[in-house]
Amino acid sequence: MRLRLVPQETNWDFFSRSKLWLGISAVLVVLALTSFLVRGLNYGIDFEGGTTIRTESAQPVDVGAYRDTLNALELGDVSISEVFDPSFGPEKNVAMIRVQAQDGAESADPAMIAAIQNALQEVSPDVEFLSVESVGPKVSGELIQTAALAVVAAIGAVLVYIWLRFEWQFALGAVIALVHDVVLTMGVFSELQIRFDLAIIAALLTIVGYSLNDTVVVFDRVRENLRKYKNRPLREVLNLSINETLSRTVMTSVTTLLALFALFALGGDVIRGFVFAMIWGVIVGTYSSIFVASAMLLRLGIKRDWSKPDANKGNQFANVDA
């Protein structure tokens, strides 16, 4: 007996409510953008500059006491958060301390770090400093530019590739789905105020890759079926293609999610944000390849017959062979 996530033969109509789905997606994109503009992303030091210190002590972290002692140092904006992970025992209490970039300094002043460490050692004598990272405003400004550029470049490169391999309608559909995925991911990060750092950019690009992977598989089948069933309406062909590839879409999503959930639960807190972004991206990417990319393709329409010149075009080159 085989495990089947999707019945052997499906004949679901994915476009009966396509307006509704596109509408929901549009609303979500608007919500995500609003959240992004209103709340903003919780940038890590990679993008905003500043210093983070990771501490570990046997005693429980007293966030209030930490805050009081650090406020006395007058370092500007200081945030302290306790870090939890199932792998930490009761003897392992971890906190992350974040200090804003200091005026006029690029990277952290050693005296400042020493002051922070001394202050914390007074509150909690056995505290250890597992990592100290500090990024100056100059670099963080550039990093954020490069990151944005990387995402745009990835989407652009993919647009060109699909355009070359398929038709422009496919490329446009795929890219709209990609933008949708990226925007929704940023929206989640700004709404939940999860720390947004360089690794998240890597996750975003992976989401771009994954979502595309899904979309391309569906499109590949669409192209094949369009040649096979020359007279069936586009909507039917799209539906058929999605149904035929559905089993694969679900299988791959499940294996990928399986791996990602393992990483999320057991991979430690350092990369949890990164893994969260990817899990979210896989889910959204799978959804968007069907309900956004294909739905857009249906709306954009496709020139069906490649062998004959396009009758609608009517320019001087259209009938060159006639």
Added chain:
Amino acid sequence: MLQIDLWKRVLIWGLVAVGLALALPNLFYGRVEQANDARAAMVAGTAGDEVEAQAGQWPDWLPSGIVNLGLDLRGGAHLLAEVKVEDVYAARMEAFWPEVRDALRDARSEVGTIRLQPSEADTLVVRVSEPGGAARAAEILRGLAQPVVSLTGAGASDIEVTTRGQDVLVTLSEAERLATDERTVRQSLEIIRRRIDEVGTREPTIQRQGADRILIQVPGLGSAQELKDIIGTTAQLTFQPVVTRTSDPDANPGIGEEILPSLDDPDTYYVLETAPVVTGEELTDAQPTFDQNNRPAVSFRFNPSGARKFGEYTAENIGSPFAIVLDEEVISAPVIQSHIAGGSGIITGNFAVEESTHLAVLLRAGALPAGLEFLEERTIGPELGADSIEAGKIASMVAFVGVLIFMAASYGLFGLFANIALLINVGLIFGLLSLIGATLTLPGIAGIVLTIGMAVDANVLIFERIREEVKTARGPARAIELGYERALSAILDANITTFITAVILFVMGSGPVRGFAVTLGLGILTSVFTAIFVTRVLIVMWFERRRPKTLEV
């Protein structure tokens, strides 16, 4: 029908074998690492039973490349420094002044007396007394220009001379600045490398980034602060004539003079001539030593030209003091007792033994041509890295087992084939990582785990296609063949697009993100290889034995 040529089979299994052999050393990470270190030590000249025993821990006919662990996994210090290239402009102009002075003095009849005016550090402003003499002075100074020594700036001259009323302004030309910047950064890189080598840590990464930045990563070093202590001081040593000694830090030094604090005595300041007699660049050696009173000191030796200059100066100035200046602080200002020939000497000051040792290292490695500004610094404790590796291992195992079970449950025997391919795939990723000496980072581990999840995609595509083809094709062999054939375009398109994003990540990313891009990209290559070739060989071999009439996919 369903056939694969023998040579293809041999090639496929051969590649797999090579890949797995390359991955093998990673299973014995600690042992191989020690053996490699020991071998490197033996090449460097260390001998002894202990080293040989360590080298013997791993047979030398086996591949010994291992995946480098990134700082986030191993712990260590990371610094990104920007070289303040403008520092050099000022030094260049300072050094140029005597030449300007001499040239204009010779033409006194035409330009009159000359005076150096206070100005920006990268510009010399000379006022001439003769009305209209500025143009002539500028002409003379233009004659001092040298051609720029660089590929891009060829043909341009190194200085730009302009006039403003009675003033003549001399600055470095744009082409010369570019050439100077390039030299400055290269020199800094070299000197940083030498200093870190002097301290003797293992496997440091010292790379140039962009036009004027240097990235330094030293695994296993306690903190970024220690690293900064080694490379943060410029260690510019100069010997300058002393004009006078004062206790007023705000005293107004004359033109061509500067006021510098004393290192030992906070109340003492020296007014010095800006142009040095000799600089640390002309040192050939520096060693920690003790002076006649048994206090720590640093002995030094000049190269011939430095020795000559120093000898001449001391011969002419017996009885007057000169200052030994390190990074804008006067270490000491002894009075010249006699002509110092031979070009060696000793620097005394209030040093501790560590300080004199440290100073000797810095002087030996050479001065940084310009100051460094630290833009980014990270210290990762080794415990944190060890935790991350541990967590990454467990997560990968669980992910692996989960995917294996899931594939077997979904596709039965074919699922098992895919699972074998997946195991080989992970082996190949490690093999390739070791081969190219890539660095594994925490996001890189995530990339591998993600690959485990996504690698089966190609097989899923093929198996789903075979299922479809079974319904229509004549016979199982044909179905398998069609399944592979027809799934290929989807597999290629899907993987090429993902590969594009991995390449972009690699090009634009840095550090850990780059590590992720590398594992993701390699994972795509190996997973396409294993899915298309390895599972195919497995299925064909199975098919040839069993000759099944129907296919259970």
